[in-house]
Amino acid sequence: MMSSFPADGEKHSAARRTGGIAAALAGVMAGLLGIGAAAPAQAASPAVTTGNVNLRAGPGTNYPAVGSVPRGASVTIYGCLSGYTWCDSSWGSARGWIAAGYLQVVQAGQPAAFSPAVAAAMGLAVVGFSQAYWNTHYVGRPWYGQWNRYYRPAPAPVPPRHYGNTKCVNGPNGGGCVNRGVTVGPYGNAHGHTRAWRN
Structure with missing residues (x-):
């Protein structure tokens, strides 16, 4: 009785031929469409x-x-x-x-x-x-x-926080206010500020 299946050598040879043809067609199509099969690796x-x-x-x-x-x-x-x-x-x-x-x-x-x-x-x-x-x-x-x-996952940034107070005084020659405070940034860095104005 004769088998309808190809011998092992024929099977691998046919797979190589069809695999090579498929790869060649994919390369031609990618070239025609202006796309690549894979992006190139980033250079060091x-x-x-x-x-x-x-x-x-x-x-x-x-x-x-x-x-x-x-x-x-x-x-x-x-x-x-x-x-x-x-x-x-x-x-x-x-x-x-x-x-x-x-x-x-x-x-x-x-x-x-x-x-x-x-x-x-x-x-x-x-x-x-x-x-x-x-x-x-x-x-x-x-x-x-x-x-x-x-391992420590990166913490989520904390929005800036503002702390301070305002003091106002009134005197015989007018008045004024002073605001002093500090702003704390997302990574703990802080800077102070002072603002003054007259009433």
Whole structure:
């Protein structure tokens, strides 16, 4: 009795032919429509450290140090948090997070001050941090199994708060008022103010 199924070698050969044809057609269609099948990966950016700084296992000083990077070391930035406060970086074979205040990017072969505007102009990716990153880079580290001890979700910003009082006085030559107060910003920074006026 003869089988109506192709032999294993024929089956794989036919799959390769149809798979190759399908891939070629998809490439032609993507080219004609001006679209790509997948977006290209973001390029890494060279940078230099401005001081001795810890390469951390996460974006914050509460994460363990992966290593200590010396001032003037060449590092690679793969992306930064949306506020450009911490950047996913590598130094040699070590991967981790460096506080952005300790980085200078390299533009046209020269170090340039790192800022959100410079990072955006360079096309530096905005990246997030998750347990998947931790699991990819830190298996085998002594603190690897302690994710819950270190991970702290970013707190929601607190709207600015205003505190103060106004005192008014009236005297024989007229009166006036003084308002003294303080404004506390979303990250705890405060500034005082005084306003005075005559009645």
